[in-house]
Amino acid sequence: MQPKDTTGNEAFKGFTNTACPFHPCHAGVKREFNCLFCYCPLIAYECPGPYRLYTDRNGLTRKDCSACTLPHDGYQQSWNFIQKWLEYPVPWKGGAQTEPPTARPRPPSGVSVPAPEVRRG
Numbered sequence: 001m002q003p004k005d006t007t008g009n010e011a012f013k014g015f016t017n018t019a020c021p022f023h024p025c026h027a028g029v030k031r032e033f034n035c036l037f038c039y040c041p042l043i044a045y046e047c048p049g050p051y052r053l054y055t056d057r058n059g060l061t062r063k064d065c066s067a068c069t070l071p072h073d074g075y076q077q078s079w080n081f082i083q084k085w086l087e088y089p090v091p092w093k094g095g096a097q098t099e100p101p102t103a104r105p106r107p108p109s110g111v112s113v114p115a116p117e118v119r120r121g
């Protein structure tokens, strides 16, 4: 098995489960529908998605992500989106989405970021 940084096969970045009874669960997806992030990894973190707030039966404020297509719109695009936002995850503070939407967190000052590895064919 090749490390994912060296393989040219990108099939791990997404799939579409057309047999799912909820498919398509989000309207407005224009590219391949990516089901890989069915449970969005950003649910507990700050994110740029158009979520709304609701209160669950235990009185907890939660995100309603019904209107968000970011983790689903295109295998490559949604994969890249999730990877970038998980680089410096910031726990969600429970607030509503802002306008403009939350900006992607950057590394704390003084932290150097290694240059991305260049894949050679």
Ligand code: SF4
Pocket (backbone or CB within 6 Å): 040, 041, 042, 043, 044, 047, 048, 049, 050, 051, 063, 064, 065, 068, 069, 070, 071
């Ligand atoms: S709004 Fe979108 S990006 Fe944010 S947690 Fe929900 S599904 Fe993920």
